Amino acid sequence: MATRAFQRLPTAPAGRILTLRLVAIIVSLFIIAGVLALAGHSPLMLAQLIVHSTLGSRFGLEDLALFMCPLLLTGAAVTVCGTIGLWNIGAEGQFYAGAIAATGVALGLHGPTLVILPLMTIAGILGGMAWIAVPTLARAYAGVNEIITTLLLNFIASLLTYYLTTGPWRDRISGAQVSTQRISVSIPEMWGIVHWGFPVAILIVIGLALMLSRTRWGYEIRIGGANPEAARYAGIPVRLRIISVMLLSGGLAGLAGMFEVAGTVHRLQGGMANNFGYLGIVVAVLARGSCLNVIPAALLMALILDSGIVMQTQQLSASVILAITGLILFMIAIGDELAHYRPVAKVAAGGKTS
Amino acid sequence: MNKPTNPPGMAPGTPPILQLRGIAKLFPGVVANKDVDLDVWPGEIHALLGENGAGKSTLMNVVTGIYQPEEGEIILDGYGQSFASPQDAIRAGIGMVHQHFKLVEAFTVAENIHLGWDEAPRIASPAVMEARTREISERFGFPVRPDARVCDLSAGEQQRVEILRVLARKARLLIMDEPTAVLTPEETQELFRALRAFRAQGNAVIIISHKLDEVMEISDRVSILRRGRKVGTFNTAECNPSMLAATMVGRDIVRRNMRARPEGAAPIATTPIMQLRNVSVCDDRGVDTLRDVSLDLYGGEILGIAGVAGNGQRELTHVLTGLMARTSGEILLDGKPVAHADPALFASAGVGHIPEDRLRSALAPSLSITSNMALREYVHPPIGRHGLYDAAAASALAGEIAELAQVNIPDFAMPVRNLSGGNQQRLVARREIRIASRVLVAAYPARGLDIGAIATMLGYLTDLRDQGVAVVFISEDLEDLLNVSDRIGVMFHGRLMSVIEAEGADIATIGMLMGGREPTDMQPGAAQ
Structure with a gap:
């Protein structure tokens, strides 16, 4: 009998995944430190600086929270869509659409914050929904692959933002480039520069987790994602569920755009989505389909982003940062795969192998 | 070993192209084939008839080297053979055309014919390959367009390419698995004409089917498999569809009356x-x-x-x-x-429904056993109330179903695909009986x-x-x-x-x- 030292399990226990991810992150940090040392940087000094400007100081923590806020929402948008087995690659575009719609309200209407802010919120959500509406209907009624349609609309949304911020909506007051003027209303701040959008985003993620696990709608979504044929067998209106999930997903990404405009940037800027939509996909993959896991996954992603910015101030180029991000995610993917394996006990050669 | 008697019109001493003796193929928990004897003579079309799961395809996979038999021998032209792979089988002259074509869709017909063929010229331009393909196509009487891409062809044309692939490699025994399933009636007639021409050259065909009229039309002899064993081989001329159907589903029936009501x-x-x-x-x-x-x-x-x-x-x-x-x-x-x-x-x-393909249409394999057991009752209390889904009530229901089905489940949160097929079936049956x-x-x-x-x-x-x-029992x-x-x-x-x-x-x-x-x-x- 061929002796194999390891056995692959169909499902990996969550504890093992967590442990191996931590190992993966530590290993990649050592690799990064090694490469940076070879390149003449002092890893220790850099590490100190990074820790101080992220977790180690109040200013760093505030920054982290600001990064996390959009990542929570775009990560949740991709995760929710993934529950029914679909990929929303267009959170970036829906983010812009939400930001544009919210800015439109702020620039066009004048009134008390209490009136304008809710209107901006609704506009942001509707903007995101509108941006995913065509891919949604194409998917539900014609079976058009949503990955392509949502992805392509990203470029249109991004270019539309550039057009607006250099054209009709350009800043005529301070003359800032590729930007609208500062909008007059903003989401109130709760802690330093952290606005109330951050706790709201956390609550939304928790609410979504409850919706998926504790409502009839959530159950139907899960069945529809796991086996559409079984869903039809049980009489679940799969098409309607696809529409509702995709619109919700677009709405979440749109809300992320509105939060960014009204809470953090206070204006519409070209390129302001900052890849938050695409990083939402990474967050969702790290979260492995669970809404609650989106919170730690968004934290990790925010940490990586923030560290990257710190390193850029130390004359490391943006491509190095990207390579580092890639390395960490790559090592985590290896860790996830390894979590499926367990050593086969030597005594179990002839007997039980469980 | 009993010597096969030559069919009339054949020189005495001519060995069958293919002889199977006592073939058995076992899978864990399933006997796919057992004690199967089969003789296929040159110049005959031999139909292999049987219900789904009777072991027809498994037997042919044994013959073509995809599976190794646990027992029995394969004799070719009088010599014992064993095939380690389908390549060995085709070298010995046995070629199989599967129900699902194994062609490269993006390649042309000529490229597909030459793919993995040791007689293909080492350096072959498209023109050379197309000329060779045209020659092969004319020789065997299967018209194809050598320069057409496979993805542009109809199912019937793709099947011709598959057959040519096998014939070009000098197959003398052609095995076809449900060849007419994807064909139009006209294409079926064309195929039958070509198969008769192939037979006339002294070759043999085994055709797997469960369509009785086609078996009657095309075959010279028919062997019937039931539950992995051969029931018999008959001259088609002496058969009729009704007799074939009855033989296929069972003759030695033990009647037990379960109609008596308590x-x-x-x-x-x-x-x-x-x-x-x-x-x-x-x-x-x-x-x-x-x-x-x-x-x-x-x-x-x-x-x-x-x-x-x-x-x-x-x-x-x-x-x-x-x-x-x-x-x-x-x-x-x-x-x-x-x-x-x-x-x-x-x-x-x-109305409860135990569907034919349980895993594909009645279960969500990656979800938990609990979620799967709630599939029919999640709308109604106690699980469904005011649009909510009560997970605790769902696990109570799952426990109840598992107990009635006598399935021992260590962890209801584990994916249902981790259970054995038999246990999945029991759970689905019990779930449906409940509603x-x-x-x-x-x-x-x-x-x-x-x-x-x-x-x-x-x-x-x-x-x-x-x-x-009211019970509707389809079987x-x-x-x-x-x-x-x-x-x-x-x-x-x-x-x-x-x-x-x-x-x-x-x-x-x-x-x-x-x-x-x-x-x-x-x-x-x-x-x-």
Whole structure:
């Protein structure tokens, strides 16, 4: 009998995944430190600086929270869509659409914050929904692959933002480039520069987790994602569920755009989505389909982003940062795969192998 | 070893192209083939007939080296052979055309013919390969366009490429698995012409099929497999479809009467629960898969549906459970017409459904056992209230179902695919029986189960009958059908042939109906 030292399990226990991810992150940090040392940087000094400007100081923590806020929402948008087995690659575009719609309200209407802010919120959500509406209907009624349609609309949304911020909506007051003027209303701040959008985003993620696990709608979504044929067998209106999930997903990404405009940037800027939509996909993959896991996954992603910015101030180029991000995610993917394996006990050669 | 006797018209001493002796192929828990002997002579078309799962494809996979047999020998032209791979088999002259084509769609016909062929020229320009392909195509009489891409070809043309691939490698024995399943009637006739031409050159063909008319038309001899064993080999000229059908589904039937009701069981109701009135279904290709079916389902009665697989059983099941819309006709539930097909509506009206392919259509393999057990009752309290989903109530339900099904489950949160096929089947059956307060439609519920589990499953059906539920029991096993059913209907070409009383039904009559013949001297005792 061929002796194999390891056995692959169909499902990996969550504890093992967590442990191996931590190992993966530590290993990649050592690799990064090694490469940076070879390149003449002092890893220790850099590490100190990074820790101080992220977790180690109040200013760093505030920054982290600001990064996390959009990542929570775009990560949740991709995760929710993934529950029914679909990929929303267009959170970036829906983010812009939400930001544009919210800015439109702020620039066009004048009134008390209490009136304008809710209107901006609704506009942001509707903007995101509108941006995913065509891919949604194409998917539900014609079976058009949503990955392509949502992805392509990203470029249109991004270019539309550039057009607006250099054209009709350009800043005529301070003359800032590729930007609208500062909008007059903003989401109130709760802690330093952290606005109330951050706790709201956390609550939304928790609410979504409850919706998926504790409502009839959530159950139907899960069945529809796991086996559409079984869903039809049980009489679940799969098409309607696809529409509702995709619109919700677009709405979440749109809300992320509105939060960014009204809470953090206070204006519409070209390129302001900052890849938050695409990083939402990474967050969702790290979260492995669970809404609650989106919170730690968004934290990790925010940490990586923030560290990257710190390193850029130390004359490391943006491509190095990207390579580092890639390395960490790559090592985590290896860790996830390894979590499926367990050593086969030597005594179990002839007997039980469980 | 008994020497095969040469068929008439063949020089004595000519060995068969292929001889199988005592072939057995075992899979964990399943005997796919056992004690199979088969002789295939040069110049014959030999049909291999049997129900789904009778072991036809497994046997041919053994012959072509895809599987290694556990017992028995393969003898080619009188010499024992063993094939480690399909490449070995084709070198020895045995080629197989699978039901699902194994062509590279983005390549041209000529490229596909030359792919993995050791006689292909080392440096071959498209022009050279196309010329070679044209020559091969003319030599064997299968017209193809050498420069066409495979993805642009019809199913019939792709099949010709597959056949040429095999013939170009000098196959003398061509094995075809359900070759006509994807063909139009004209393409089928073309294929048959070509196969006859191939036979005329002294080659042999084995054709796997469960279409009786085609077997009658094309084959010289026919071997019938049942439950992995060969039942017999017959000269086709001496056969008729009814006899083939009856042999295919079983001859040595042990009749046990499970129709006797215990004390206090519900009698057969006088008014039907569900009625089909002239229901027809036409599929996307425009083929009538269900034709003018009328049927009454009475509480407290088991209606058996017999027939060769693929004669409309699937469509009947789906129409009865609201999964498929009818093209014409009427469905009445408790006398009231049902407006449109809606599985949820049928389920809440008390119609349970054990589908044919349980894992694919009745379970979500990656979700937990609990989630899967809630599939039929999540809308109703205690699980569903005010649009919520009560996970605790769902696990209570899952525990209840598992206990009734006598399935031992260590962890209800684990994905249902981690359970064995038999246990999945038991859980689905129990889940459906729970909601089947009026009707249970069970499609092949015993397929893939061992004998003990089959008895349990049939017991479930009779228990439901005794509670006054109308049971529709679709099966290919005549023994099971005759033992539990009160009435038996036979499906043929989408039509429901006569429905007869199971009590006095004889196999010959059912066989005749399965072959599409309405016995003229049918007893008037037939219901309806």
